[in-house]
Amino acid sequence: MDDLQVSCAIRVTDLVVGFGRQVVLNELSLDVRRGEILGLVGASGGGKSVLMRTIIGLIPRRSGTIEVMGVPLGGAAERATQEAAARWGILFQQGALFSSLTVKQNVQFPLRENLQMSPALMDEIAIAKLEMVGLRAEDGDKFPAELSGGMTKRAALARALALDPAIVFLDEPTSGLDPISAGDFDALIKTLQRTLGLTVFMVTHDLASLNTVCDRVAALADGKIVAIGPMRDLLQSEHPWVRAYFHGKRSQMLQPKAS
Numbered sequence: 424m425d426d427l428q429v430s431c432a433i434r435v436t437d438l439v440v441g442f443g444r445q446v447v448l449n450e451l452s453l454d455v456r457r458g459e460i461l462g463l464v465g466a467s468g469g470g471k472s473v474l475m476r477t478i479i480g481l482i483p484r485r486s487g488t489i490e491v492m493g494v495p496l497g498g499a500a501e502r503a504t505q506e507a508a509a510r511w512g513i514l515f516q517q518g519a520l521f522s523s524l525t526v527k528q529n530v531q532f533p534l535r536e537n538l539q540m541s542p543a544l545m546d547e548i549a550i551a552k553l554e555m556v557g558l559r560a561e562d563g564d565k566f567p568a569e570l571s572g573g574m575t576k577r578a579a580l581a582r583a584l585a586l587d588p589a590i591v592f593l594d595e596p597t598s599g600l601d602p603i604s605a606g607d608f609d610a611l612i613k614t615l616q617r618t619l620g621l622t623v624f625m626v627t628h629d630l631a632s633l634n635t636v637c638d639r640v641a642a643l644a645d646g647k648i649v650a651i652g653p654m655r656d657l658l659q660s661e662h663p664w665v666r667a668y669f670h671g672k673r674s675q676m677l678q679p680k681a682s
């Protein structure tokens with residue numbers, strides 16, 4: 424394994440994904456470095472969710488390769504190795520908690536599915552994960568319908584962290600939150616990245632998140648990554664879509680992050 428592979432948490436090469444005659448991702452290549460927070464931006468319907476879902480194996484690819492922690496996925500590689508490499512946590516849009524389960528049971532769901540452990544240990548782990556994301560142990564007994572939007576995102580993040588993943592996928596984690604809650608959630612993600620050494624792949628439209636928590640930002644347009652780098656580099660990009668995105672009216676309050 425060369426140095427580049429070791430430093431890459433996810434390496435996507437020449438990925439083609441489509442539905443019928445529609446090609447959504449067209450020979451897309453992208454490296455996500457270990458331990459970084461990478462933000463992915465792109466037009467609505469441009470293929471951000473499709474990219475994330477293809478990486479985690481929910482959508483088949485037509486061609487191209489995907490490596491996670493240096494292990495090729497979906498190829499001839501041994502299944503157990505792939506599963507180990509693919510131990511990731513996912514926070515889907517809207518949290519996607521099971522409404523008939525309590526928060527604690529939601530957090531314990533991946534543990535039940537993947538590991539054999541005593542109820543007492545599962546309780547201990549669930550409470551530790553809830554506290555890690557800023558919820559109280561008592562919140563664990565609530566049902567999803569009894570949570571605020573911010574609490575729902577935190578509960579979903581606790582579930583994503585249940586199996587101690589090396590990589591976390593976040594699909595628009597701050598959508599629907601007020602700016603203060605969104606800022607708190609961003610700070611939480613940054614803290615978890617630093618303390619747990621997480622690699623974070625984050626689809627977001629939130630310019631403040633891109634500017635404050637992302638180490639690098641990748642822009643998806645025309646089925647490809649057309650720009651990637653720290654936010655200040657994206658702001659300098661000459662690509663027409665990237666310019667329109669970051670220099671449009673709604674972006675005028677955006678200030679580049681000091682280096």
Ligand SMILES: Nc1ncnc2c1ncn2[C@@H]1O[C@H](COP(=O)(O)OP(=O)(O)OP(=O)(O)O)[C@@H](O)[C@H]1O
Pocket residue numbers: 442447465466467468469470471472473474
């Ligand atoms: N399962 C599917 N079957 C057919 N077409 C699909 C499927 N999933 C996604 N698409 C199409 O792929 C394209 C990209 O969709 P995707 O959800 O990835 O966009 P997105 O960039 O995440 O958009 P948004 O920012 O609005 O969430 C769209 O044209 C969508 O209709």
